[in-house]
Amino acid sequence: xxxxxxxxxxxxxxxxxxxxxxxxxxxxxxxxxxxxxxxxxxxxxxxxxxxxxxxxxxxxxxxxxxxxxxxxxxxxxxxxxxxxxxxxxxxxxxxxxxxxxxxxxxxxxxxxxxxxxxxxxxxxxxxxxxxxxxxxxxxxxxxxxxxxxxxxxxxxxxxxxxxxxxxxxxxxxxxxxxxxxxxxxxxxxxxxxxxxxxxxxxxxxxxxxxxxxxxxxxxxxxxxxxxxxxxxxxxxxxxxxxxxxxxxxxxxxxxxxxxxxxxxxxxxxxxxxxxxxxxxxxxxxxxxxxxxxxxxxxxxxxxxxxxxxxxxxxxxxxxxxxxxxxxxxxxxxxxxxxxxxxxxxxxxxxxxxxxxxxxxxxxxxxxxxxxxxxxxxxxxxxxxxxxxxxxxxxxxxxxxxxxxxxxxxxxxxxxxx
Numbered sequence: 001x002x003x004x005x006x007x008x009x010x011x012x013x014x015x016x017x018x019x020x021x022x023x024x025x026x027x028x029x030x031x032x033x034x035x036x037x038x039x040x041x042x043x044x045x046x047x048x049x050x051x052x053x054x055x056x057x058x059x060x061x062x063x064x065x066x067x068x069x070x071x072x073x074x075x076x077x078x079x080x081x082x083x084x085x086x087x088x089x090x091x092x093x094x095x096x097x098x099x100x101x102x103x104x105x106x107x108x109x110x111x112x113x114x115x116x117x118x119x120x121x122x123x124x125x126x127x128x129x130x131x132x133x134x135x136x137x138x139x140x141x142x143x144x145x146x147x148x149x150x151x152x153x154x155x156x157x158x159x160x161x162x163x164x165x166x167x168x169x170x171x172x173x174x175x176x177x178x179x180x181x182x183x184x185x186x187x188x189x190x191x192x193x194x195x196x197x198x199x200x201x202x203x204x205x206x207x208x209x210x211x212x213x214x215x216x217x218x219x220x221x222x223x224x225x226x227x228x229x230x231x232x233x234x235x236x237x238x239x240x241x242x243x244x245x246x247x248x249x250x251x252x253x254x255x256x257x258x259x260x261x262x263x264x265x266x267x268x269x270x271x272x273x274x275x276x277x278x279x280x281x282x283x284x285x286x287x288x289x290x291x292x293x294x295x296x297x298x299x300x301x302x303x304x305x306x307x308x309x310x311x312x313x314x315x316x317x318x319x320x321x322x323x324x325x326x327x328x329x330x331x332x333x334x335x336x337x338x339x340x341x342x343x344x345x346x347x348x349x350x351x352x353x354x355x356x357x358x359x360x361x362x363x364x365x366x367x368x369x370x371x372x373x374x375x376x377x378x379x380x381x382x383x384x385x386x387x388x389x390x391x392x393x394x395x396x397x398x399x400x401x402x403x404x405x406x407x408x409x410x411x412x413x414x415x416x417x
């Protein structure tokens with residue numbers, strides 16, 4: 001029985017610890033039609049509106065990370081970070097709420113808070129829908145200090161909009177709590193994230209965790225027997241030897257002249273797609289500065305199928321980010337200080353976010369020796385194939401129905417962390 005090459009994306013994402021203080025949106029419009037049509041259109045519009053704002057947040061977050069000196073490899077899930085902080089708005093009030101919504105690209109004059117949460121609910125429903133050939137799970141959980149009693153409305157909204165649950169936890173026994181939380185996370189990410197939390201603060205009162213896990217198979221797998229060592233040019237002066245996969249056949253690709261970049265789209269079974277973006281030599285900064293949702297949306301119509309010799313490296317990336325530092329610079333400030341107002345969670349305003357850590361893992365490889373046989377025969381036009389070789393830094397984006405699940409930059413495929 002033949003095996004297929006698989007591409008794995010693992011992520012257990014966001015930790016937000018809430019402690020006691022004592023120690024870039026689009027409006028939607030409904031037409032006048034029958035109620036069922038209006039409901040369906042409204043549902044689609046809310047999901048699309050939230051999806052577009054996840055994209056805007058992704059671009060802003062990426063640019064903040066990449067602007068740092070020696071940023072190196074980048075990998076994160078904008079959907080998971082955005083979802084976690086959208087969940088937080090269920091309990092945020094005053095300026096704390098305003099700042100979070102603004103950084104998530106929502107304008108309260110254009111869309112209500114209820115519709116924002118409904119849009120995220122629809123996105124989560126799409127992500128968690130069972131599809132053949134793909135495992136995609138996303139979820140949220142609150143670990144709450146056992147003596148605290150979260151507001152019933154907050155718990156109901158958490159459950160109804162974000163499929164979230166709240167579990168009592170004795171954070172005073174930090175070592176035991178840390179083990180239990182890490183076991184919970186490992187189980188829901190198929191063991192890919194085993195030690196999410198280190199040095200858990202015994203003063204923690206509420207821990208918010210949002211996770212997403214993706215395991216997908218290529219529609220067009222690579223054959224492992226053609227994977228060979230090849231040079232990957234980290235910069236103009238230094239090259240490393242990497243295992244380079246090779247595929248020949250019809251691939252969706254195109255050239256974005258405005259960004260001086262080649263775009264390759266590869267689809268997975270189950271409805272997800274990967275975009276690999278290779279800027280011309282010396283044009284990475286141009287690509288990063290001009291990156292926008294409008295440009296990324298155009299890539300879907302830019303690419304077309306033709307014969308290609310495709311070279312793509314195998315790689316594993318681990319992304320770890322202190323969101324407190326990144327989001328503070330982006331405009332979410334009060335929630336990390338004594339000015340925070342999260343009274344919608346516990347009924348009292350004296351709480352703030354003490355810890356916000358984002359961890360993501362992506363692994364791209366192939367398994368099995370008969371992968372190519374599973375794809376059957378392909379008719380290739382009688383023309384000289386274009387050669388596209390990802391042998392220098394490039395961007396990647398994983399999407400489902402135009403919603404960005406993951407985003408990253410590969411500078412050195414051998415550097416995992």
